[in-house]
Amino acid sequence: MQAKLEPQAAATVIRQRLLLRKWDFWTFVMVIVYLFMAAFIVYPLVSLLFNSFMGKDGGLTLENYLSFFKLKYYHQALLNSFIVSGLATVLAILIGLPLAYIATRYDIKFKGLMQMMVIMSLFSPPFIGAYSWILLMGNNGFITRFIRDLGISVPSIYGWHGIVIVFALQFYPHIFLYVSGALKTIDTSLEEASESLGMTAWNRLRTITLPLIFPTLSAGALMVFMASFADFGTPMLLGQGYKVLPILAYEQFISEMGGNPAMASTLSVIMIFFSTVILFGQRYFVSRKNYSMSGMRTPVVKKLKPLPKVLMTILAFIPACISILPQLTVLITSFLAKSGPVFHRGFSLDSYKEVFFRVPKAILNTYSYSVLSIIMMVVAGMLIAYLLVRRKSKFTALIDSIIMIPYIMPGTVLGISLIIAFNKPPIVLTGTWIILVIAYVVRKIPYTIRSSTAILHQLDRSVEEASISLGVPPMKTFFKTTGRLMAPGVISGAILSWITTINELSSTLVLYYGATATISVTIYSEVFTSNYGTGAALASILTLTTLLSLIIASRLSGGKGLSL
Template sequence: MQAKTIQAPVWKRLSLQVWDFWGWVTLLVYVFLALFIVYPLFSLMATSFYDENGAFSLQNYVDFATLKYFRNALWHSFAVSGLATFFAILIGVPMAYVTTRYNVRFKGLMHILIIMSLVSPPFIGAYSWILMLGNNGFITNFLHDIGLHIKSIYGMHGIVFVFTLQLYPHIYLYVSGALKTIDTSLEEAAESLGMSAWKRLRTVTLPLIFPTLSAGALMVFMASFADFGTPMLIGQGYKTLPILAYEQFISELGGNAAMASTLSVVLILCTTLILFAQRYIVSRKNYAMSGMRTPKVKQLRPLPKFLLTLGALAVVTVSIIPQATVIVTSFIKKKGPVFHKGFSLDSYREILFRVPKAIINTYTYSIISILIMVVAGMLIAYVLVRRKSKLTAAMDSILMLPYVMPGTVLGISLIIAFNKPPIVLTGTWVILVIAYIIRKIPYTIRSSTAILHQLDRNVEEASISLGVPPAKTFFKTTARLMAPGVASGGILSWITTINELSSTIVLYFGATATISVTIYSEVFTSNYGTGAALASILSLTTLVSLLIAYFVSGRKEMNV
């Protein structure tokens, strides 16, 4: 008589498959996302539908649509972001083409300096140009002394100028990667048909790299559209939507949380529409190519080589000037807010005496954030890559939300959600760490997923088949193999965290101020020496972090 096999009920078999270690990881990630992304976003949207008396109303949206003050801010945001994206393309594409296709000199140095200018926060660039081209800037004064009167950096043109120099590296990095892998047989076919070099570039090369170029342009647009510090420092009345949301939320006459929420919702809608528009445009055409014949670097004659190297170095030099300016300014002798001839360490002595807490806070919060981001990023990446399902696809979509949420909007949503029981986080350092994790963890997840796609599953399966639990297998085997790739993404998360201003300016309390907030305050009170010293600390930390990332990655090219 054949033995009868007794099977467990279907629900129990499913539960055993789902509620292993990775099932619990998925659940915990969803709890975190629901609590700190979905719930704050829902609270923000709900608040926008209530007036100041707490009654349900659409008046906030009516005011936004009818009042010129609000419409102008939206137009200003689109104007500066659109122009910055246009000029970033004009600079970034030629720079990428020259450095990838021709044997110009100092490529490695230029690559590092371009990344350095990208990861430095835009508000430091704005602050540096104020020192040079402000109403009392040293270049402005020098030109006035020789009889040349130029317009100061303040206003729309200054915002576009700073954004362009700060963000064109996005275009450069994206397009450089595409140009290195493009199939040259298509360009050679066009050349054999008698097509001129310019027409070949315009009708063959650029269309082939359009998806990558559009992704870089999207990054530039989103970054400039969401930026708070640069328009605030040099706008002088030229208000953009993030500034207006901040001012409505934090006002000397009492903030209007409902209107601030409305402006925040409009910001999210605009960035989401731009994201979908970019994806729709790219999806309309097929850009596939074999990639079997990658381009070779063309050897130039001495004169063209010298001219192209000189032109590329000129662009890089101008873009790195802000970092050099703040470092030099930090050593100029000062008495109070006034600079004097000579050099000294006065500014550094003053910050160590007056604002040491801000320096300690910056590194403490960033270290806590990065430790959580690295561990959580690796676990989330494993779930997304190895445990694909509708649940993980939805998780991936929610994790993308911070891309369309400007820092000020995230800060406002967290305060609205956690400013009252049962969970009160406003005014604590915890809310800052949460904001940093939400905004910066995508860098770590991206680097972790990239390395996971390259790892063979056989090693993990062999370990589990020998009786090692999945959790132990991950931490003893998979995590160690992932570590080098994850480290570079973690360092980039660290760099952007220590430089974060947009969310910090909304969330910080006096005792939780960071370096970026203190620089912002010092510039507004005309203490340029101490502001420069603090900015120099951030720039030095950024440079050291980039060098560490360079060596950790095996001295390969760094890409952001």
Template sequence: MSAAQLNSPLDNNPVGGKRSFSSYLNFWNVVTVLLFLTLAVSLLYPFSSLIYRSFLEKGTGSFTLANYKDFFDLPYYYSSLKNSLSVCITATILATLLGLPMAYIWTRFDIWGKKTINIMVILSLMSPPFIGAYSWILLLGRNGFLTKLFAGIGIEVPPIYGWTGIVLVFTLKFFSYIFLYVSGALKSIDSSLEEAAENLGVSGIKRILTVTFPLILPTISAGALMVFMTSLADFGTPMLIGEGYKVLPVLVYDEFMSEIGGNAAMASALSVIIIFISVAILLIQNLVVSRKNYMMSALRPPKVRKLTLGKKIAGTVFCFLIAGVAMAQQVVVLITSFIKTSGPIFVKGFSLGSYELVIHRLSRNITNTFLYSAIAIVIMIILGLLISYLVVRKRTKVTGLLDVLVMFPYVIPGAVLGITLLVAFNKPPIVLSGTAGILIMAYVIRKLPYTVRSSTAILHQIDPSIEEASINLGVSPMKTFFKVTALMMAPGVFSGAILSWITTINELSSSIILYTGKTSTISVAIYTEVIRASFGTAAALASILTVATVISLLLFYKFGGDEISI
């Protein structure tokens, strides 16, 4: 090893001897300390406050296990756990059954309209789930369009509300995770393994089930985990369409926001239980995947096979049908937003009345949404750049812990995060409740993982020697980072920021807990308008979100790349 290698410009450790205190005061060490302090205030302190509050007795504030005991003793509480697991497990199975064959057909065969199908799937995923619930109410609710249409010919349509509706919305919404994860894995699988199976007489469906899918089990399980976690975390869908079918996020909201005073201690206990379930499911998934070795060379990626005309039509129709039904929610909402209304009732004809009413009455919600999201995105970009550099270039046990802490909120439901922040910051020394700051903090904590992951991915592709050359020319490490490295990371950071932006403007779960009249957002306004049966204004607001999402995705495809990475 040469002397130059021993004294790399990116390495602050001297060769031999003790380090002076001043040597620790370099730019990246200071950044590391500041980031840990930030996470301590915004993440560790709130969650420790939540856990502490879960052991307090309502009214007296004394230590008790009664909240957890009540959860397992009283059917009102533990039935919500069974309900949550029921809808989440069912939706995960159905989403997997839809996503797997669709991903296989889309990647392996020369069907028509592949890019269009991919965009449709992305659009269906990027809009908030509660808009899907709302659109199905418009279609199959008691006065829904399809309900009336079928009733006119003597067919009674089953109710969309309750367990059935929740599972339907979750399945059609979150199968996209399976599709995106699996299609990416199928493109990079080593085709020689499948060819070897065929040479041994294993072909067709049997080869797919016994060779192909088992090879990408980690990816399938990761997609299924995303479906389960997102279903477990969703608040808007069961609240709008559940009609008394209580799941954990709804129960947490009810306990915390109860009109008869609420029970923050019980809500905290329920939140801790949700966190425990989320982490347990994540650990189980990791355990299942770690039991086998799934590594392969991927030197020969599979070729796209040509189909006969009949099979090509069938495959294309199958993929477009699923993507079309999943995307129908946006189309329904967009059309509905232009239908005339008389109070809460739709009447014949089209107009811009709902949009005029929204601009007149709910313009603050629109301004708040884009202002808060823009501020949050700027913070996420700065933090994403710094954290990803520490995780990749300054990899130690300390920065590894930083990476874990940043990713932790990724598996935490938004309603739980909202309650966590409200419990922590509604009293001195830091009072943020009722302010825009607490909403922005929630958005940053919850959506930062998207930006961090895309930033680390692009940084792995940048040769460290470029930074070393800059430092050798006399440019300080700090200036090198901002003038050289950060600019080279821009494409990856931008793509992650776009995904963070899309999910932030559509965020409901945490916003519904943290908002006040002055800080209400579009998603909160949609929810409240649906509750009031003001479907026209709700559709107009949802259409504004949909258009903003589409524009954001177009920007992603123009500047970020051809595919969404999750």
């Protein structure tokens, strides 16, 4: 009997040892990542979905969805969102595509300055652009008054057309950056062959160049559409009654009459659904054809004669100057002399004195929450990237899918889902700074993960394998070897996460309360109370921070800039 038990005991010990051997450092990391995703992505989304089926009596019902499709007030907002997002995407392509072609194919002057201006306009928050255009072309804007003094009637920036213009000028850099990258690496052999056959330049562009860069162009267009579809601040400032889904969800959730969280949840679920459909639709159209190229013959920048060079430079700088105009307007306005909310002739530091005297906590909150968030994003992003690249499995593939969900979620939706999930025991986070940091990490970490995976794909496994073979534990190998090698490449994603975090409005506006207000929320409040000077000073602080961040990123990445 004893002899029979001994082999069984030995087998049990062996199984236990094998099980423990599988549970290495990276297994624990995977478990922690899954717990984080379950708590702050899956659980809030499930709570949001469940809440959308809640009736007034507390029971489950389809009443909220039926009301959405029955009442024009609701489904018209969806149509409005598609209209402004679609038109903004088309206009952004019309601006960004020619600009990218000129910048990559011709040796225009001051190309680096132009690219920096374009990038600056992208990383400035849309609501600051909207606020700036109010100062310029609002009912009493500087340009509006000047043109009216000439006896010319000009419409203000308010309304759906203003939303479309601001969106296009804000987001066309997505098209520019994506298409520029594609045009720099495109194989020119097909273009040269068509040219030798007598095809005109326009036909070459239409039938060869554009189809070859279609996947990249569609990816940029998707970014523009998704950003416009999810944006809250611009339609809120410029809409004047023109409702889009993010605004409607916010108003349904936070209302002076008590709000309707169930309807807000329904609108949020609908936004997520259509965002997902659009994302997979873009991927489907790209996958239908083969766009691969050898990439052996990249384009040569064409040298221009003096006059065409000047004309091309002017043509390139027109959209760049118009898109950077909001930042310049905000900067100048912040130094205008004022008495209360009224501006006077001359310049002063009154707006900055008022900011540091009245709302210093908002400035401190912005940077402290963002620093804490970016530290968590960098560490977590590098660890998750390692799992995705070096520990490929069904479990890591699922992580990649779940962690990217917030990437397509509007900030308003994320904020609403977190409040619904953590507004009652056992975990109450609503009204704390912790929920803001969680929202920032969950929403912005995809940038850091993508930049981390990109650099990790370029690193040879042999270095870390050699370290482990010499007896260094996997955890120590990662932090002392792999992590250090990854650090330069992670910077671009980290800086991008930092910039978008300090400028975040939509999720912050839902989640904050008085003591946790940030700069972006305070700007929003100042604009709505017509304190344009204070709002301009705060916006200038954000703009200066963004510019310094871009310069640091460019220096640390060896002049390569940021990668989207």
